[in-house]
Amino acid sequence: MSTATIGSPSDRSARSPTIAGSASNRADHVKFLIFAAAVLTMPIWLSPVGAAYPDLVQKFAIYGIFAIGFNILFGLTGYLSFGHAAFLGVGSYAAVWSFKLLTMNIVPAMLFGVLAGGVFALLIGYVSLRRSGIYFSILTLAFAQMSYNLAYSVLTPITNGETGLQLAHGDPRVLDGPAGAGLPSTNLFGVETVGYSGFYVCAVALILAYYLALRITRSPFGMTLRAIKSNQNRMNYTGFNTRPYTLAAFVISGMYAGLAGSLMAVVDPLAGAERMQWTASGEVVLMTILGGSGTLLGPVLGAGIIKYFENIFSAFNDQVLSRMFDFLPAGLGDLMVDLVQPFVGDGWHLTLGVLFMLIVIFLPGGVMEGVSRVAGRLRRVRSDRTG
């Protein structure tokens, strides 16, 4: 049984009086196990669609974490942040600094990434949450752009400006002992975390991130966040001090972003300011809405879909296109190339835009709404057949 909204009388009698909107504990655990299995086997089941290579599956997992965290703020609490990439960038910088100063072991790097994301979110959230609605969104956008520009200019000693922060041979790495020749690679207690082993680190992090989000969603804290989204005025007159709740949601989602940022550094130990740019903040908004904001799985799906299409469509160029339309007569083939060209390669954002519009217009609840509609129809067909 899914998280049905309005229980019909027969529905109710069949169900123990649990709270609507929260599936039973067992259903949650079954779904969680399926999710974990699906994440860990991504390199297998994604190979038929040409997505089973380390770089891409790593991205799925990392952006999945980013979007899950973003959804805690946006989907549950109803605060739309346009500046979450700032926390992603801060997480990356913190992780690379951990690689440079302490050790190439990824555990401290990830911890520092989460911590840095959380502290930075506390500062920005404390100020931004004094407003709500569009003013909140603009404040977060302004702070993130400020961080981006600072990272490019005055903070160059920390961020290495335009070049980006990279490993260097002269780095102290005080915990690692003398370095060999060449740059070391990231590792988990000696096991190198590049390629697929890097993916498995990200996958385990994604699974844990999902589990925490599941616990939060079903907890009194999560219900309070949903109530704040629904009617903040009533919450104040109901005895809740809403400010610390929204700030906690903001910090938690900042920590998720910091974790995602640190994982980007784990699989590729460098950090650049462009990670904090507003386009990156916008991307996670698209991912969450496309997948279904407020749902647990939606943001992960949205992240996967966007990163997959980005990968497929941006790879097309004129040669690939003209080969595709080779079979057509010369004139018609050229016409097709001209027609398709704006939607692929560098222009793949046009495809993303069209896809996004279609989803928002026809499935306002995102892909997850589509899934639940199909599931509902199947259930009806089945009950018609048996009944």
Added chain:
Amino acid sequence: MAILDVRDVCKDFGGLRALNRVNLTIREGAVHAIIGPNGAGKSTLLNCFVGRLTPDTGTVTFNGKSLLGIRPHEINQAGVARVFQTPEIFADLSLVENVTIPALAKRDGGFRMDLWSRVDTHADVRDHAEAVLEDVGLADKRHAHAGSLSRGDKRRLELAMCLVQDPKLLLLDEPTAGMSRADTNATIDLLQRIGERGITKIVIEHDMTVVFTLAHTISVMAQGTMIAEGTPEEIKSNPKVQEAYLGGAHP
């Protein structure tokens, strides 16, 4: 014994004096109605009780403690619950959740970070919420979305959200505004029933049937001042009240 004591409260909006040296004493356990023509300052006065407005001068004391300069959630935690003119509920949530949330506020206070336990394992809170829903006659809809309810049912739900907190003082701002006769009567019945619990209530209302059915004491406001106070019988025959309401048309 007075549960709420209002002394010399003034409130100006620009050049307009919305409240002019208002005095009001609410006895514990009473049902006290505040009536008056539109613009008399009734809602302004109510907003001064819940922290939405701060009076320019004067004092508002609840159970011996000043309510001025305290934020709305702290006033609620002190035992004041409020029903709004248009029902303020959590439209996206189920009825059980709507009532569970205030019950959690009552049990856990204004802020508590419990992000690991499942809500449905908090049996005390859930059972209490279910019982109150049963009480107001919404038990059979408890898994419905609150946004899908009729106006009358939304009002009932809002009352349930207040009652689950066992408030010491319940403020009702036009509880039957915009309701059909049937819904109004149902609400009167409900308010009479919960009257038996001894919760002190302040009712602002235009509907005189409601006022004269429910209230023990009636205060009449006009143009920002209290012009009369008394039992329903006294108020009915008070010439000042007739003048304020009917513009002196009656002899």
